[in-house]
Each structure stands twice: as C-alpha cells, then as structure tokens.
C-alpha cells in the first residue's frame with residue numbers, strides 16, 4: 001500500500017500541565033474511513049484539534065500528504081486539504097444557512113465554482129435549501145450537523161475530521177448522518193477520520209479503528225476484527241454508553257487559546 | 258410642537274455621533290471580546306488631527322478628513338498590534354485595564370501638543386452658519402450633515418458585513434472563533450481589522466462633532482457615552498449600537514430642554530435603567546442560542 005495520507009507518531013498534547021494525549025501514533029490511509037473510539041475525556045477531540053493546528057503537540061510529529069505539519073498555522077491547515085467538523089457543530093448561529101456554507105469556501109478563489117458547489121450541497125439537503133435564508137441558529141441539532149458537514153466539504157478537503165457527529169441526535173438521525181459520511185467517502189473519495197462514542201455505528205461504517213483510553217491507543221485494527229474483540233464487545237458494544245453520554249452535555253467553549 | 262421636533266432633530270444629530278462611537282466600540286467587542294475604554298480618546302485624536310489639518314495647516318476639507326481618518330485608523334490598529342495582541346488569553350479584566358491605560362496615555366499625549374491643549378476649539382466648515390428648512394423646522398446645516406454622513410457610513414458598514422468576504426469573516430469570528438479558524442480565517446488579522454475600522458469610524462465621529470460642539474482634550478469622556486448606547490442596543494449588536502446612540506442623543510436633548518438642569522447629564526443612565534428593566538437583553542439583544 002502507498003504512504004498513508006495522515007500519520008501521527010508519538011504525539012503528546014497538553015492542556016497546561018494536564019497531558020491529554022499521551023504518545024499517540026496512528027495512520028490514516030488515503031480513501032479510508034478511520035474511526036477513533038473512546039469514552040468521555042479519552043482525548044479524542046484533543047487529537048483532532050492537534051491535527052487541525054489549534055493545539056500544538058509538545059512532542060511527536062504529524063505528517064499530511066508527505067508534509068510535516070509542525071509549525072503550520074491553524075488557519076493554513078484547511079488550505080492544505082484538512083477540514084474539521086467540530087464537536088458541537090460550531091455553526092455560525094446569526095449567519096444564514098447559505099452564508100455558513102459559503103464560509104466553508106473562505107480560502108477558495110474560484111468564485112464561479114463556489115456558487116455551483118453551494119447549489120449542489122443545498123440539492124443534497126433539501127431541508128437546508130428550504131431554510132437557506134434563515135439564521136443557522138434556528139436549525140435543529142440534526143440540521144446543524146448537516147450544515148456543519150456541508151460547510152466543511154466546501155473547501156473540497158482531502159481529509160475530513162469529524163468529531164462526534166452523532167452528539168445529541170436521535171438514533172434515526174444518527175443513522176442518517178452515518179449514511180451521509182459513507183456517501184461522502186464513496187462519492188468524493190474523501191478520506192475521513194471519525195471520532196465517536198457510538199461504537200456500533202462507527203465500527204460498521206469505518207474500515208479501520210483505533211481504541212483510545214486516557215490518551216493512549218490500546219487497540220487498533222480493521223473494524224471487522226475490532227468488532228470481534230472481546231474487550232471491544234464488552235466495553236464499547238455491550239451495554240450501550242447512552243447513560244454516560246446523557247450526563248455530559250454541558251458545553252466547553254473556546255478554551256483552546 | 259415645532260420646538261419639540263427641533264429638539265428631537267438636534268438630539269438625533271448628536272445621537273448620530275454617539276451611534277458612530279458605539280459602533281466602533283461594539284465592533285471591537287464583537288471581534289475580540291475586548292471592552293475598549295480608549296474609544297473616546299481615539300475620537301478625540303481624530304477630531305484634533307482634523308483640527309490640525311483643517312485649521313492650522315489649512316488643507317482642503319476633504320483631504321484633511323481623509324488624512325485624519327486614516328491616521329486615526331492606523332493608530333488604532335497599531336495599538337491593537339502592540340498592546341492588545343500580547344494580552345490574548347489574559348482575563349477580560351486585565352485587558353480592560355490595558356484599554357483604560359491606553360486612554361490615559363492618548364490624553365496625555367494630546368496634552369503635550371501646545372496647539373491642542375491650550376484651548377477649546379471648533380472647526381468651521383463651509384456649511385457652518387447656513388440652515389436647512391423642513392417646513393417650519395429649521396436645522397443647522399452642520400447638524401443635517403452629521404445625520405446624512407452617519408446614514409451613509411452605516412449603509413456602507415451594512416454592505417461590508419453582508420456582502421464582502423472580509424465582512425462575513427468578521428461576523429464568523431464573532432460567532433465562533435474556533436470554527437472561523439477551521440475555515441481558514443486568521444482571527445488575529447480580524448482583530449487588527451476591527452480596531453482599524455473602529456479607529457476610522459470614531460475619527461469620523463470626532464470630525465462630525467467638531468463643527469457642532471467644541472472639542473477639547475478631555476472630550477474623550479464623551480466617548481464613554483458609547484457604553485450606555487451599546488448597552489441599550491444589546492451590547493453586541495451593531496444595529497443596536499446605532500439605535501441606542503440615537504435614542505440617547507434624543508433623550509439628552511429633550512431632558513436638557515424640558516427638565517431641570519442636570520437631567521441631561523444623567524439621562525443616559527436613566528435610559529439604560531429603563532431599557533434594561535423592560536428588556537434585560539437590550540433592544541437588539543441576540544436571543545438565538547446555540548443548540549447542543
């Protein structure tokens with residue numbers, strides 16, 4: 001197989017003196033859907049933020065498309081082809097749905113194609129087209145998630161980072177979102193790194209999986225193998241972690257700077 | 258009745274000046290979450306630069322205005338770069354104290370210029386002395402010019418925020434700094450741009466004020482009216498800042514005319530109390546909340 005699109009080797013990331021990511025290595029092959037499973041506070045979001053450049057690793061290296069990302073400004077990462085659908089969606093609530101999607105193309109110069117892309121994404125999500133002129137803050141959680149995905153895709157990324165897209169959604173909406181993830185991967189060939197607590201759906205959608213516990217990778221492999229693993233079965237697929245997820249939905253805001 | 262309307266209109270024109278200062282104040286607050294107590298001093302600097310170029314150097318009015326506005330804008334952007342950028346991530350209170358300190362420094366600097374500190378001055382324009390008649394109502398041309406100029410600037414701002422790439426990026430940063438970064442927006446540049454624009458707009462406010470009121474080195478305190486104006490409007494709303502500023506001007510003008518002496522000075526704060534009692538989030542308070 002060729003070089004992976006994204007590799008992390010021995011990455012350590014801290015919040016002040018708290019070590020949130022403790023020497024993580026992983027590889028994301030081009031064209032694949034890779035998932036990172038882990039419970040609350042395992043460090044999943046921190047890994048994605050480190051890749052996006054809003055947090056700096058204290059040790060280790062990240063390589064994307066054969067280029068090291070060390071020292072690249074967060075605002076320049078998207079230009080290299082990495083797009084981030086953040087935890088909690090982070091849509092721009094007072095801007096219209098259309099303006100939100102347009103913001104995804106902020107660094108693109110091809111004005112005419114941008115308009116066409118916006119139309120295409122609105123075609124794929126009729127509910128968003130219906131509300132294109134409304135402030136995005138008025139959308140439901142599921143619609144906001146769809147919007148965040150459209151917005152992220154507007155930069156035409158090679159790699160899409162998705163942080164808990166199922167957060168706070170009904171089981172039906174969650175399945176719909178995972179369907180969208182699969183479609184994006186198949187239609188555009190976009191490589192996807194997906195962070196999830198919903199292990200069942202994540203494992204059935206992704207090709208490869210990593211299991212993260214308190215900042216360390218404890219298991220990795222093709223998802224078909226992981227699904228048969230006894231530990232995964234007991235801790236991630238067994239009694240679902242609905243209860244845990246229900247309790248934790250307070251919001252952390254902008255603490256990355 | 259005519260007298261009442263006349264008071265209202267002169268209130269609107271002074272209110273326009275408040276509105277412009279409040280606009281600069283809210284712009285900085287939205288983009289950087291900084292409460293900028295130096296905004297009044299930026300207005301003072303703008304007004305005195307205008308005075309220098311127009312009265313002392315006798316430059317043509319339009320040229321003097323352009324230079325004064327650009328210079329104030331650059332000064333504001335420089336203050337952001339040098340003094341506020343290193344404060345990113347510090348507690349809001351510490352940042353506020355920095356802006357208070359900057360205000361003092363600007364005032365002290367102005368006091369050192371002999372032509373500025375010696376007197377209260379007024380800029381006369383070709384319009385000064387002439388009047389505009391609307392039926393029975395007579396408005397001084399300078400007051401009318403303030404209203405027209407404010408309307409133009411506000412329209413320009415609206416177009417900038419709604420239609421330009423940079424305007425949308427500024428909105429985005431104020432709504433989610435994190436997501437704006439993920440879109441590729443350099444949030445630091447946006448902070449500088451916000452200060453630049455706020456500097457320009459407050460300089461305009463100072464220049465518009467100079468023909469209708471006396472300017473002096475301590476006029477910066479007038480700029481603090483931007484804060485009640487912003488609060489009335491909802492603190493982080495640009496349309497709110499404009500409406501709040503104009504409302505404030507009208508109330509002050511009416512209070513000064515119909516109520517015993519002293520009321521017009523406190524009118525701003527009475528208005529804030531009344532508005533907040535009725536609508537705690539301000540007139541244009543943003544009420545859409547993020548859903549999780």
Ligand SMILES: Nc1ncnc2c1ncn2[C@@H]1O[C@H](COP(=O)(O)OP(=O)(O)OP(=O)(O)O)[C@@H](O)[C@H]1O
Pocket residue numbers: 015018019020038039040041042043044045046047087197248255256
């Ligand atoms: N801003 C912060 N300051 C200090 N510690 C933090 C901060 N954000 C996260 N942490 C800590 O870092 C660790 C990893 O957090 P992270 O958000 O990456 O977890 P996560 O796997 O995404 O969890 P979740 O499923 O709850 O989103 C946790 O122990 C958390 O308490």
Ligand SMILES: [Mg+2]
Pocket residue numbers: 044045046087163164
């Ligand atoms: Mg997380």
